Amino acid sequence: MNEQEQDRIKNLLQQTLPPITADAEPARDLWPAMLRRMNAKSATQPQFLPAQFLPVWFDWALLACIVGVVAVFPSSIPLLLYYL
Amino acid sequence: MQNESSGVLNSFQLGEPAAFEALFRMHQHAVYGWLLRIVRNHAAAEDLTVETFWRIHQAHARFNPAQGFEGWARRIATRAALDWLRANRTECELPADLPAAATTDPAIRAEIRQKIALAFSRLPPKLRIAATLAVVEQLPGKEVAEALGISIAAQKLRVFRAIRLLRKDLERQGITP
Numbered sequence: 001m002n003e004q005e006q007d008r009i010k011n012l013l014q015q016t017l018p019p020i021t022a023d024a025e026p027a028r029d030l031w032p033a034m035l036r037r038m039n040a041k042s043a044t045q046p047q048f049l050p051a052q053f054l055p056v057w058f059d060w061a062l063l064a065c066i067v068g069v070v071a072v073f074p075s076s077i078p079l080l081l082y083y084l
Numbered sequence: 085m086q087n088e089s090s091g092v093l094n095s096f097q098l099g100e101p102a103a104f105e106a107l108f109r110m111h112q113h114a115v116y117g118w119l120l121r122i123v124r125n126h127a128a129a130e131d132l133t134v135e136t137f138w139r140i141h142q143a144h145a146r147f148n149p150a151q152g153f154e155g156w157a158r159r160i161a162t163r164a165a166l167d168w169l170r171a172n173r174t175e176c177e178l179p180a181d182l183p184a185a186a187t188t189d190p191a192i193r194a195e196i197r198q199k200i201a202l203a204f205s206r207l208p209p210k211l212r213i214a215a216t217l218a219v220v221e222q223l224p225g226k227e228v229a230e231a232l233g234i235s236i237a238a239q240k241l242r243v244f245r246a247i248r249l250l251r252k253d254l255e256r257q258g259i260t261p
Contacts, residue, residue, distance in 0.1 A: 009247050009254075010219050019126070022112040026116045031132045034108060036143065056146065076161045082191050084234070 093149035104144070107153060108137050114154070115161050118214075122165040122213055130170055136161040155230055162213065162231045167241035196259060203253035207246055214242035215250075237258050 070077055095103035114134055120129040138161050142148075145157060204212065208231075217228040218239065229239040254260075 001109055005251065006244070009251055012196075012200055013204065013215070014222075015198045017204065019215075019221045020117075020121050020124065024117050024120050025113050026133065027126065028130075030112050030116070030130060030133050031105070031108060033130075034134070034137055037134050037138050079158050084238070 090149055093147075093153060094152075095145045097143055099144055099151055103139055104137075107140075111153065111157055112137070113217035117158055118161050120157055122162065123168060124216075128168060129174075132161070132164050134169075136164045139164060139190055158231045159233050164232075166209050166213055169212060173205075173209070182194055199254065199257045199259055200250075201258065203250050206253060207249055211242050211249065214239055215246035218243045219247075 011056070070080065085247060092103050092106050096107055112133055116129055116133045119132045119136070120126065123129055123132065128251060136157065140157060143160070147153075204215070207215065214228060217231065218225060219222050225236050225239055229236045232242075234242075
């Protein structure tokens, strides 16, 4: 696909989906919804680990799994890079 | 998004609820506007704004005040939008009630627009977000790459792949761009 074709498709796309104006605002104050969300989650969240440690722990576990898979199956590296 | 005092950012990082509320009130419109540009649906953008700030609240301990709030919030919002697009791939529509610039060319027939919109909604979400921000919203590549958490080269590649897939889909529908 050459540059002209790309430009034509980009132009068609811009004609079909015009950009949204930057000053769009929500129709309502979202803070009450945020409070409801926080209250609902804190009532149901398991407390076996302090919340601030959970994401860090999960990140390291995920990283370890990826390193393990790459070490065992080096041919998966291009696939991994594709999805990054 | 405005700059905020380092005191608020430090307090937020330590988990202070008042600081979180201050940041929410300061940034909710900007986060909403960013999400609306990606999902192009008011109700979804509102829900995703709340979801984004929920994730921000959960990740406060990992926040680095020295790097600023705006870019961090934008990356989390983009990730939330990506999850939403993945979960709603068959339901994505292009509502006509969005505020938009009046640049539509009348020479392009409604039927063709419909086919382009359909083809665009069928793109893989990662490619679709990159194309939406870079081509439709015409944002600078650096800004798009930062929001997606990838390099500028990877962002350009995603846009190229999106355009290529779009062309193939349009050809299948009988449209030769």
